[in-house]
Structures are given as C-alpha cells and as structure tokens.
Amino acid sequence: MALLVQKFGGTSVGSIERIEAVAERVIKARQQGHQIVVVVSAMAGETNRLLGLAKQVDEVPTRRELDVLLSTGEQVTIALLAMALNKRGFNATSLTADQVTIRTDNAFNNASIIQVETENLTTLLDQGNIVVVAGFQGRDSENNITTLGRGGSDTTAVAIAGALDADECQIFTDVDGVYTTDPRLVPEARRLDVVHFDDMTSMARNGAKVLQLQSVEYAQQHRVPLRVLSSFEEGEGTLVSFDSSAVSDIVGIAIKNQQTLLETDMPLSDLQAQLNLFGITGWCSVVNAGSTQFVTANDDLARLKLVLDKKMHQVAAVSTLSVVGDDMSGKADVICAELAEAGVLVRQNKRSSRCLTLLINEEDHQLAVNIVHKRFVVEPESLDNRPLLAVS
Template sequence: MSLIVQKFGGTSVGSIEKIEAVADKVERFRKDGHQLVIVVSAMSGETNRLIGLAQEISASPTLREMDVLVSTGEQVTTALLSMALNKRGIPAKSYNGSQVRILTDDAHTKARIREIDDQRLRGDLDAGYVLVVAGFQGVDENGNITTLGRGGSDTTAVALAAALTADECQIYTDVDGVYTTDPRMVDGARRLDSVTFEEMLEMASMGSKVLQIRAVEFAGKYKVPLRVLHSFQDGPGTLIRVEDETDMETPTIAGIAFTRDEAKLTVLGVPDTPGVAHKILGPIGAANIEVDVIVQNVSIDGSTDFTFTVHRDEMERAKGILDRIAAELNAREVIADDKIAKVSLVGVGMRSHAGVASQMFEALADVAINIQMITTSEIKISVVIDEKFLELAVRSLHSVFELEVEPTGVVVD
C-alpha cells in the first residue's frame, strides 16, 4: 500500500462529466489498495468568472478579498468530487486550505506555504477516507484566507506530499509526459520516462509549461518523487527524479526547449566605463521588466555593445527607457528586435561531457543558422537566433543529439 497525492487541474475537473471521470480513476487506485489525497483546482472558467465579478467593482480590488473570492472555486470542486466518490461507496472528505491548515505568509494572491498541519489528514487517512483537498489556497496565522497565485495547486500537491512523506506526487495534466521537445514541431519527439528536477526546472522555465516552476523547486527541495501524467489516458507519464539515483544512465541531453516570447534590445556604442551595466539594467529592473539573457561584448576603442532580452510584451516599454538612458550615456543607438527565438539544450549529463556546446554550434552552422547570442549554465546551453530559423534549429539539434532514440543503458562518451 502506497500513499499517493494526485493533483487534477481545472481542465481535468472542468465539468460534472470530467469530475465523474476523475472519480472513476480515483476508484481504480483505491481498489489497488492505495491511500489517496486528491488535490483539485477550480473548474476551468470559474476563477476567471470570479475575477470578472471583482473587476466589475474595481480595477484593483482589495487583495485580501480577492483571495476570499477566488478560493471558493476550489472549494466547490472539492465538494463535488467528494460527492462523486461517496456515490461510488468510497468514504471521502473535502478539505479547504483553512481546514487542513495550510499555513502561509500573509502575501495575499501570492502567498508562500510555511507549514502544513498533517494531523487531521493523517487521522482521516488512517480512518480510511480519500481526502479531497482544495489546491491553491491556505490561511495565514490570523486566519485570513490566502492563495498561492495561479497554478498554485501544483505547489499544494507537492507540499502535501512532502508533509505526508507520500510515496509519489502525481500531477495529472493534458499531456502524457515531458517530451524531448515539442511534438508539434518535431515528429520524432519522444516522451521521457524520467528527467531530473534540475532539467525539469530548465525545461519549465523555457516554456515547456507542464508544471509550475515553484512546484518543481519544492519537490526537488523535499525530494518528493513527482510524476506528470495524462488525466484521461493511461500511461506511465514522466517521473521527475532525484538526480543521483540513476546518474549512470543519464543521457547527455534530456531535451530541447525553446521560446518565441522574447525580444532583444541592444545599446550600441556605450562608453565602456565601470558601472555601465548597472546604469542600463537598473532602470529596467526598477520598471519591473524581467531580463533574461544578457550579453556584453568585449570593448573596442573604449566603447561596447550591450544586449539583453526581455519578454516580447515589454519590448516597447524597455525601448522607451533605453532611449532615455542611451542619451544620458552618450551611446550611439538603441536597436529593438522582436523577430528572435531562443533555443536551449538541457541536460544534467552535459556537466561531464565536454564538447556539447561546440557540437551544438556546429550543428547550427551546418544548416547556416547565425547565432546572435549565447549563454550557458551548468546544465543548459541557450542560443538566440532569428525567429524564422527556429523550427530548423530544433529539428536539426533533435536529430544531431539523437533524442528520438530511447537510451538503452549507460552512456559512454
């Protein structure tokens, strides 16, 4: 008998029919003898409906009351799923964030979990109940309702799994696992049986939006085995595992992530004096614009070019700020370009394998793709290229690194 935490998102519980289907699935696990904690989101559309009501009242409604309002969405789902389980003869009980006592800080609409009281839950688990817990919500130490922000239900599931030392935390989604790259772009894209937490973090932040980053971080920190599966198709999904357990079998590259969401800004001819990077990026940060890739070329004749990327939606605003700064710094020109894409190779295996970067650059050169920017981390190499070459780049790299082939055992370099 295992203790399993399962999380079903808004789409998976988006109608009574789907809630019944989830109840069927839970019933099968129950018959296999597992103890189960089910974390649910609001029915799809419900959170937006509630936010819509608030916005009819005010463009900036009180955050405390926003949490009171939207937290009702998950509570409704917990009641309905519990009823569906009860109908099947399965003892089940709903819990909201306050009833579990998922203690958070008081940062309304983006609270962080501090502590989970597992006492009541354990009592009901031991008494044979399936527990249906409202995701995404908690309560601060003064009893105020808080929410963890959108997608926080994944975090709730992982945190409950950690608190209960569950055998596995299963996140049910609309995909059947994590892929080597987007299957819509590369025919040979392959579902991974497992990835490491670090790889998953890099994949998630690069737009493979299967899991919330916070949930993955949390799972990694508390070593909760996490599995991504399809809500309504059977299959093993992808296990996100603690790295060193199966280190020997780790392939060099786990997958290829990419994004079209960024834009590139270049300040040309900046006098290369100490503190110039801060003078450029300080005001950008102050304007709450997130910066991703940053590259500064070596100085030629005492002036340099400074380039960075931001989210495409922020390009115009960033350009406005840079134009002002450029004038102050006597820089030559500011160029903005939103026709770019970022492609990343991700894999903890590349740590111990030299030559991955040059192999990547060679593969891109072979298909005549010019690299505009490069950044690297321990387990990721990213390049910025012209957007129109994105598909060509991803397909070439997927093929060169043989990602369509199932790894069969120890990888020898």
Template sequence: MLDKRKLSRNKLFVKKFGGTSVGSIERIEVVAEQIAKSAQTGEQQVIVLSAMAGETNRLFALAAQIDPRASARELDMLVSTGEQVTIALMAMALQRRGVRAKSLTGRQVQIHTNSQFGRASIERVDTQYLAALLAEGIVPIVAGFQGIAPNGDVTTLGRGGSDTTAVALAAALQADECQIFTDVPGVFTTDPNIESNARRLEVIGFDVMLEMAKLGAKVLHPDCVEYAQRFKVPLRVLSSFEAGQGTLIQFSDESERTMTSFVQGIAINKALATLTIEGLFTASERYQALLACLARLQIDVEVSTPLKLNEAAPADCVSLMLADAKVDILLQELEALSESLKLGPLIVERQRAKVSLVGKGLQTKNGLLTKMLEVLGNETIHAKLLSTSGSKLSTVIDERDLHKAVRALHHAFELNKV
C-alpha cells in the same frame, strides 16, 4: 500516526489533477471513477484539484471589469473560489460512488503561507487533520493553489500553484509519491506538437527537470519541482486521459551521473521580446536601479549576452529577455525614470523565442555550443543572444524560425534515440 502508515502495506499517493483534467462535469466523472477504483484496491489517496480550465482567467476578467487595479488581497479572495467549485463537485462524484470523501479548502487543511498575495510561499502544512481523515478511510479532496496568511487572510500561490500544493502535502505526509495528472502522458525530449519524433522520458533528474521548467516546459511549474527536490519527494507526471507510466522525476542515480555531458531535452519559450540597453554595465549602480525597477513591477527578466557579429556592435550593453506582453509596461516606466537612470539608447525586438538545450554538465562538453550554432546556421537561423550555465545552453531566435530550429536540433543531438 505517520510512522504507523509507513509500516503499513498500503501506499499513500498525493494526486493532483489540473484544469483540463477537471474541465467539465464529464471529465470530473472520469477522474472520480479513476480515484474510486484506486480506493477499492486499498490505496490511500489525497487529491489536489485545480480550478476548471479557464475559470481562473474568467475570475480575473470579472475583477478587471470592476477595477483593473484591484487590491491583491481581494483578487486572492476572488480567484481562490475556482478550486472550491471543483473540490465540492469531485467530493459529490466520489460519494455517489460509495467512496468516503471530503472537500477541504487551504484554510481547513492548514496550509500556512507568508503574506505575499498573488504569489505566496508555503511555510508549513499541519497534517493532523489530514492524517485523521486518512486513518478513517476518508479521501481528502484539497483545493490547490491556496493557503492562509499568518493573519488568516486567504492567499494564492501564483500560476501553477496547485502543483506546489500537491508536493507540499506529499512532503508533509511523507507520501510514497506525488503524482501530477495533466493532459500529456509525461515529460518529453521536446514539445511533441513541434517535433513528432519527441520521446517520452521514463526518468529524469530533478536538476534537469527544474531547468526545463524554468526555460518554458509547461508540464510542471518550477516552484513545484524545486519544492519536491528540497524535500526529496518522488514526483511523477501522468496523463488523466490515457493509461501509462508517465515520467518519474527523482534524484540522479549513479548510472545517470555517467551521462553528465549529454543533452536530455530541448525547452522552448515563445512570445518573448528583448530589450538591449547600450552603455550599461551589470556592475553599475544604474543597473542595480534598473533591477529594482523590474522587481517593483514584478517583471521577470533574464540577462543575456548579445552575439557580436561585427566590429560595429556596441561593446558595452545589457540585453534583457522578457515576456512580450510586459514590454510596453516596462518602456513606460523607463521613460519616466530616464533622467534619473541616465540610460543609453534602447533597442526593442519583439516576436522572439528562446530555444534551450538542457542536460547536465553542458558547459564542460567541448564543442557543444559550436555545434548548436552550426546547426542553426545551416538552417539560416540567426542566433541573437546566448545564455549558458552548467545545465543549459540557450539562444534567442526569431519566433517564425522556432519549429525549424527545434526539429533541426532534436535531430542533430539524436534526442529521438533517447
């Protein structure tokens, strides 16, 4: 059936609408009108919806009132209901417009995951039912963020999981494009709320987009980009609030490969803290024990290199960068394990932000890191940590200097001319 679809003139698009796009009855009506108009042109569509903005947080808060340590299984059962509200309302809105539509949960669509509650991974998607609905001219309205475990339990994919649902469906159905509708008109060179001269990128490669997503760009979830890259799904970011072509994320073509040393964007991540542990080697057993502790607490960290500004700086230390909200949890755990881990002095610095230049082949471009540090130095901004790879150059600064740093770097690397 999928092969026949590929031979037909009607294209198939999987379209995902986020929480702000369906955050009220008025917004649902606007999106329904948009979907209905596309249906009238003969376009085939599979719609994936998030919960209404704020609903998932509300459900988590309800659970916390009952039991702050509620089981992950029951939390998944609870928070998965948010998407069921929006898909049912959207199906009603489309049916009223004469569009044949049907709301579907992850179980009904047969989105199979592993059993890791709260952060499940999609293992396969059965497409028979979806393909049958599309062949009948019915628009499937699918609940994002959820699937079913091997034993039939409801699972959720973690925050941003609706993006991953959409990409997984697009891959399974061999859709022509997966379109992520959000509250911004595309991917920008940096946050336009900070730098008014930020430019929308018409096209960006998967590798650069993935790095930007990992480094704090909120427009797409990293798992979604990774999944699209793995299964070669063309991905487009669009606004549900205004018309436009958005940003297409795809594999780099030959013309882009000739620009491998250029900075393409600046990613930012706020509300961070750094934890520096003196006398710790990354190759030591104590370090491995620390990593095991972090994994058990489900705390994501990035290991960075402290900048040694003077001879008095400790020669051997490890600096961990993590969300500020997780610091107290980690410190309590380390205090309990202090004797067994035999950790040295701990230095905690809060209210930090990470600024990252993102592009391709950045480590191979001579003088790029020096220029970055000089730009910050000219603005009297102290770079505290460094983290580098082939596609990023990151530094940690005081959060109060974030806006000044982004504007200075955006201008220095001429990103307004992209």
C-alpha cells in the same frame, strides 16, 4: 499500500464529465489499496470568469479581496469531486485550505506556503477517506485567504506530499509525461520514463511547461518524488527522481517563446541595476562599445518601457532553445554551424555544465528545434562523429 497525492488541473476537472472521469481514476488507485489525497484546481475557465467579475468592479481590484473571490473556484471543484466519489460508494471528504490548514505568507495573489498541518489529513486518511483538497489557496497568519498565483495547485500538491511524507506526488495533466521537447512542434519528440530533478529544474526554468518551476524546486527541496501522468490516458508517465541513475546523457530541449531582444546605449552595470530595481530578469550582454543588448519576456515589456523610456529600441522577437544534458561544451559550435547552414541565425549562445542555450529569431523556432532535436536526441551519435563545418 502507498500514500499518494494526486493533483488534477483545471482541464482535467473542466466539466462534470471530466470530474466523474477523475473520480474513476482516483478510485482505481484506491482499489489498489493506496491512501489518496487529491488536490484539484478550479474548473477550466472558472478563474477567468471570476477575474472578469472583479475587473468589472475595479480594473485593479483589492488584492486581499481578489483572493477571497478566486479561492471559491477550487472550493466548487472539491465539493463536486467529493460528491462524485461518495456517489460511487467511496468515502470522500473535501477540505479547504483553512480546514487542512495550509499556512502561507501574506503575499496576496502570489503567496508562498510556509507550513501544511497534517493532523486533519491524517485523521481522515486513517478513517479510510479519500481526502479532496482545494489547491492554489492558503491562509496567512491572520487567517486571511491567500492564493499562490496561477499554477499554484501543483505547489499545494507537492507541499502536502512533503508534509505527509507521501510515497509519490502524481501530477495529472493533459500530456502523458515529460517529453524530450514540445511534441506539437517536433513529431519525433518522445516521452522520458525518468528524469533527474536537477535536469527537470533546468527544463522548467528554460520554458518546459509541463511542470511549474516553483513546484519542481519545492519538491526537490522537500525530497518528494514527482510523477507526471495523463488525466486522459493510462500509462506510467514520467518519474522525476533523485536517483543518480536518472541522470541521462541528453534530457531534452526546452523552448521559450514570446521574448524580445532589446538594445540600449545604457552601460551594462546601470542597466542591470535598473532591472534589479524593478524585479525584471533579462539576459544581458555587451555587443560593442556603448551598446548593450538584452532579452526579456514580452510580459515585462510594458514595465521596461517605464524604466528605460526612450533609451532602448526593440531589435527582434526572439526565442531561446535550451538543450539539457551532458557535455555541451564541445557541441555548441557544431549545432550553431548546422543551424546557420539551414538559414537559422543563432544570435548568441550561453553554456553551463548541463545546459546550452541558443538565442534565435522567434520565427525560426520550429525549424531550429527540429534540427537541434534530431541532432541531440534522435541521432546523438551523429553529433559526436560529425566534423566541424568550416565557417568563415
């Protein structure tokens, strides 16, 4: 008998039919003798519906009250899922964040979990209940309702798994595991059976969307094994593990789109000071005397314009490809040359011990990721043997 925390996101509980399918899925694990805590998100679309109501009242709604509003989304789901489980003859009890209790800081709309109390969870589990917990929400030290920000249900699941010392935290999603790269772009992409936590963190930080960076880091910190599974299909998914045997030569290629390359005549040190002040992260480099280029997420562009006003101009819409795996140093030149041969301009590259990041024009990202995936993942041996192309 294992203690499992299973998390189902908004798409997985997006309709009554889907909630019933989740109930069946949970029951299957229960019937194998496991103790189960289920963490759920709001039904797909519900958070946006609530946000829409708030925006009608105030374009910039009170942050405290926005959390009071948004937290109802998950409360609806826990009630419906517990009903569906009870109807099928399995004792289930729903708990809101305050009933658990999940204690957070008081950063409304973007709170961090400080502590998960285990007493009520343990009592209910020991009584044979499936416990259904509202994700994404908590209470601060003054008992105000908080939310963890979008994607926070993963963090809730990981935090509960950590507090309960669960055997596994299973993240059910709309893909059946972690892939070597985005399978919508690269048909040859394949599912990984296992991936090491360090590499998963690197993939998530560089754009892999299957797991939120924050929850991967939280899980690593609290030593909670993670498993990514499909809500829609059977399968073993991908285990994110602490085991050193999980470290593989090449893990995969993370893609981050919707970024912009900017240029400014501001000195690098001044630019970085400004960016730090406004909490904007960017990839900076001096391109020549008196000119600095940097890359930033499109989401930060409006704020950047406030900071830099007319002192910057946009160079290009760009993407980054990040190859995660061993011994990148010797391979960068080879792949850059091959991309150039295919007409893909690699504007810059950055290397660290287990990550090589290439900056390319966004329009090239699909072509580029297919080339890089083929060389690094499908035929890695070809890369080792291939002579360096002569580039002038």
